[in-house]
Amino acid sequence: MRRITCLTLFIYLILSIGLCHASDDDFEEDHEDSVENQLDERDDDDDWEEDDFDEAEDELEDRLEARFGHSDDIDDDLEDRLEDMFGEREDQDDDFEDELEEAFEDRFEDNMERQEQRLPERLDSVHQLAELDERLDDLEVLSVPDEYIELVDAEELETLRNAGVDIQSVEELESLGQLLVTFGDEDRPPSAELNHLYTLDGPVEKAGKAASDGTKNSDGGLLPLEAASYMGIDRPSPVALRIGMMDSSIDQLHECFTDTPVEQRMFIPPDSRPDYRHGTAIATVFSRSCGILEQSEVYNAVVFGRSARGAVVASAADLIRGLDWLLGVRPDVINLSLSGPPNRMLSAAIEQMLLRGIRIVASVGNDGAAAFPRYPAAQPGVIAVTAVDTDMAVYTRAVRGQHVQFSALGVGLRLAAPDQRFAIKDGTSVASALASAVLAQGHSVQQYEDSAIDLGEPGFDDTFGFGLLNIDKIMTSSGE
Template sequence: MRASPAAAAILGAAALLVPPPAAHAAAGATLVQLTPAAACSAAVDLVRAGATVVAPRLALYRLAPSAGRSLLARLRARGEVRLVEPDRTAGRLARLDFSDPLVPLEWWRAAVGVDTLTPPPAGRPVTIVDSGLDVSHPEFLGRPNTETLNAQEPAGIGGEHGTGVASLIAAPANGLGLVGIYPEALLRSWDAAKGAGTELATSEIVQGILAAANAGKGVINLSLGASTKDVVIEQAVYQALRAGSLVVAASGNDGDRGNPLGYPASIPHVLTVGATDRNDGVAPFSSRSRFVDLVAPGVDIPIATAIGKGFKLGDGTSYAAPLVSGAAAWVWTVRPQLDATQLFEVMRRSARDVGDPGRDDAAGFGVLDVQAALAYPAPVPDPLEPNDDVEFVRPGGLYDTSLPPLTTPTRRSTRVRARLTAAEDPRDLYRVWLPRGGRLTATASADSDVDLSLWRQGVTSVVGRGAVPYRLARAATAGTSERLTYRNAGPGRFAYLAVTFPRGVRDATYLLRVQS
């Protein structure tokens, strides 16, 4: 059984999605996001109407189904509502008992290169946003460095799926059963599954991602997904990325079911993981796409189970992703000088190539290789991500993460070194200051062909023909060294400077200099 194309799911065969006929709202509740310009009274009115705060930084509220219809109409009329959507159930889980006995050998250890390595003590945290953790399971009972960020439901049991995911990351070497990839990891769990422990609501996923990000830089594991984007989950992911965390997601289990794009796996800058079998073959169910970064073992994987507090086998990209998350935390602990953008590239580009030579949509760059990741040369940092389009850098934009402008009326020149890569980071945008009656000069020197262009305020995206009337200037020549100049005849104002690359180019590292 695979994930439904209509709703999000936890992506593993040890805890499988039971597809609902549609993406239903969780108990009819509504998510309301206010605009950045909304008056404080709008938030007060929502709370008085019974709304609860989901994410203050996102101005996101959860409104009960019986409250607020007339209030929403008034707020909309005043232009204070950015979006309204149902607080959807992200999926329902059913438990599947395997008749096969638990395989005592964790075959994945040799496959990812940890069978001859000694993992470090606790360092960078790994947070699972999942169905909760059974802290009374023998693998986790009394385990140090284990934190629950909210109540784990059902009380006294915790989530079946979340417990399996957690065991792959951090089951300790206690002589009882499994040993996770990073057995002494600082493990955190946010239970996003409520009710009987089998339903995930958008609001809970958002809160879990932000709780992990707010607890400090670390790795966030999302073994869940949907075939449609959810804006507020995207916003939470981008906030976490901007705060310096690495987000890892399972690619999905629809490779043999039409292979739709899955989310959050297909959100740029998310490290997306597919699943392999014992022979390094990509599992038929593993979703393929241009966003797959690497693969890890995900077939016949021994995991802990909350039911009976024992062990079982599981299949799914849900179990490949935590191997990468645990490995990433291991590498980050040993190489603390890396930032999350560097770690992202180290983990995927150090992967062991399988199948067709080079990167492909099934295996990404290849199979997780921890030993190679520990030694892989670090690329230059890319510290101003995410900045992929106008809505990321415009104050109050849909994906605004408070990225400061490159130049201002008081800081008229700067330089920044950054990177572009196909699918995950195809363009960079920066706000720059155009002085009254003055000139802006921008130069880019890169190791591949890049393009420079300047856009006036009012453009909503620099992609597509509709953006062309907003373009103020572009570099006169193409190549690895470009220069753009623009004289501003009007009052001082901000504009958007874009760095992109032409068709056929997949990666570029560049040095951008701006003078106004």
């Protein structure tokens, strides 16, 4: 019975192939009837033999050959058709696999390229967070423990005394015309503010060597005047300027200050000792021998000292005292290469300075693009400056924000260091000093905004502000 079934299937397959080539419907009907009749007759015959199968098969082949040609041709035709079908399918599969592989490789390469581009930024962000965490550990808290301050007048002080608050000290600020009152944590007025702590925006320096001819830098760093050339200054400014600073101490014995007058007033706590690194570097920009100003006088309120724990910090009260002294000096500009949290009392003192026509410039800070705005740079009226390199790319550690007003060169500057050394320094504090020397030259802030070289996105943005400061365009437009 199995042999009959196989033969039936074989016959059906051959007939199907034949029907694909035949055009005569009578042939199909006649042969199907004939085959079926023979099968029916032989199924009823109990004496069905093996030879009868062969005979039927031979008869079917003869008929097919007579109608369509040799059976081998049919087999070949079927095989060719199947091979073509499978060949086309394999080609399609191969093409699809190639396209899929190419698409995967392209996406993988694009993703790897993006990751490689973002890796330095991520590593730098991690480094910034680690540095910030280390600074916080050094400071322990962002304010002097259990100490509050307030600016009051004489009448308000009398009211406080009558209220029985815990007054620890009262200090007269002659230039500001107010009293700086310090309170303890207990029995203090609700209007008092924490005595917050501030740090200098000074990065780690790379040691440099003094140039043999006094003008060229053998270590690859920019001299301040070379940096100022990007901002339209190609020679030391001949204008006599009074520059105010609030910083750490300046090493006045350094060769950069032999022909530049420097006056300093100390406002650091008694238990702190002077630190000369940052103040000396920043003051270099304002000097005649090493900087960009030919006739400057530098007035430095030394508010940053090294504490017993080793941290170089200044409190809001120290900064207010320094501002009071500088207001009496009447400088053309005050450079604040420092940053910290907002403080209402410090903000009030700065507001008094601004109302009296003192121009204040501050660095935006080196805590990274993800950091909150730092003060006093973020205070309205203060000119906030960020740093760029010679390719006009922003300094990677610079703080961003809508308060950023101008950009200045601040990467790779060769500045003075204690003990007759020089160092290559980066940072927004360096850019702030360079900007202060430019902004001190008497033009309106609006003129500086209009003449700034646009960087980054067109127009004002929170990375570069109005762009790179440029005094040459101001001179050209004013005919000077």
